[in-house]
Amino acid sequence: MKIVTYNVNGIKARLPRLLEYLAEERPDVVCLQEIKSTDETVPAAEIREAGYGAIWHGQKGFNGVAVLARGQDPVERLRGLPGEPEDDHSRYLEAAVETPAGPLTVASIYLPNGNPRPGPKFDYKLRWFERLADRARDLLAEEGATVLAGDYNVIPRDADTFSVRAMAQDALMQPESRGAYRRLLAQGWTDALATRHPAGGPWTFWDYQANSWPQDHGFRIDHLLLSPPAADRLTGAGVDRDYRGREKASDHAPTWIELGMTLSS
DNA sequence: ATGCCTAAGCCCCTTAGA
Numbered sequence: 498m499k500i501v502t503y504n505v506n507g508i509k510a511r512l513p514r515l516l517e518y519l520a521e522e523r524p525d526v527v528c529l530q531e532i533k534s535t536d537e538t539v540p541a542a543e544i545r546e547a548g549y550g551a552i553w554h555g556q557k558g559f560n561g562v563a564v565l566a567r568g569q570d571p572v573e574r575l576r577g578l579p580g581e582p583e584d585d586h587s588r589y590l591e592a593a594v595e596t597p598a599g600p601l602t603v604a605s606i607y608l609p610n611g612n613p614r615p616g617p618k619f620d621y622k623l624r625w626f627e628r629l630a631d632r633a634r635d636l637l638a639e640e641g642a643t644v645l646a647g648d649y650n651v652i653p654r655d656a657d658t659f660s661v662r663a664m665a666q667d668a669l670m671q672p673e674s675r676g677a678y679r680r681l682l683a684q685g686w687t688d689a690l691a692t693r694h695p696a697g698g699p700w701t702f703w704d705y706q707a708n709s710w711p712q713d714h715g716f717r718i719d720h721l722l723l724s725p726p727a728a729d730r731l732t733g734a735g736v737d738r739d740y741r742g743r744e745k746a747s748d749h750a751p752t753w754i755e756l757g758m759t760l761s762s
Numbered sequence: 763a764t765g766c767c768t769a770a771g772c773c774c775c776t777t778a779g780a
Contacts, residue, residue: 506779507769531779533770558770559778610780650780669780704780705767718780748768748780 498525498596498756500603501737502646502719504702504749508532508563511747512540518740518751519547525567526594527751528605528646532561539563554605556587562605562647564592574602580628588625589632597758598730602636606647611668619668622650626677630684636724637685642756643724645686648749650718651678653688656697658716669718687728689721689754690735699736701752710741719752730756 501524505511508529519527527549532539536555544551550570554577555561564571571592578589591604606629611622629645636643652670655661664670682688690699700715709715723731733755741750 510769531769610778612780664780667780702780706780707766709766716780745768 499753500526501751501753502528503751504530504648506531506747508534516547526603527565529563530607530648532563533559554587554590560587562590562607564590564605566594578628602643604645608649610650614668630681642727644727645722649720652716653678659714686722689723693734701736702749705748721754732757
């Protein structure tokens with residue numbers, strides 16, 4: 498089964514691309530970020546007509562995450578991360594879905610960008626990271642199949658960017674950001690794309706500016722983290738990068754994993 | 763050193779993104 502994370506950068510502006518993707522690839526589960534819509538203004542009918550059940554954690558203007566599942570309604574498990582009651586950003590939505598190999602937990606994650614750095618936005622990013630790590634620890638303890646999918650706004654390795662120099666001062670590549678990501682992985686999570694692409698990349702994001710896409714100046718910031726029972730089922734991982742080159746594209750491309758249908762012994 | 767481009771709110775400029 499195919500599980501996708503896709504930062505759409507506005508679900509209303511991206512609806513033709515998203516519907517096209519659902520029709521062409523028929524992914525089983527899709528985690529969306531930056532829907533930039535409230536629960537009321539999201540194009541729910543079109544998604545449902547495409548054959549997908551969906552739950553949303555929306556917000557007016559920016560942020561917003563969703564979980565879509567083909568032929569079923571995801572069951573909401575958690576909406577927003579605990580630990581900072583005054584945080585009103587919609588960046589986390591966790592759900593349970595059914596698979597032929599049993600239940601699967603998926604989370605759609607939109608981690609704060611953190612620029613400019615230093616400053617309150619960078620501090621917020623690091624605090625949010627710790628709150629995510631607390632939740633991730635609880636999920637691992639359940640010992641089920643879990644996928645933490647989303648836009649982490651972290652370039653984990655130097656080989657995950659077209660230019661270390663261009664990004665050196667960016668919040669996406671700071672030691673604190675990488676350290677938080679590495680500590681999360683050290684809990685026992687598998688970075689699916691990194692495992693399948695040890696030499697670096699593939700890119701998941703190309704800036705709209707500076708002619709980045711034609712020059713392939715991208716980096717890898719959208720990640721799917723797998724609990725051990727999920728990692729045991731990993732059979733492939735990649736980026737559907739041609740969607741980045743289509744008309745009215747998001748600056749991110751859909752990033753996916755393939756999980757085997759049966760549990761390995 | 764700066765802006766490069768895009769979406770959305772609000773209404774044609776500002777905020778935010780990465």
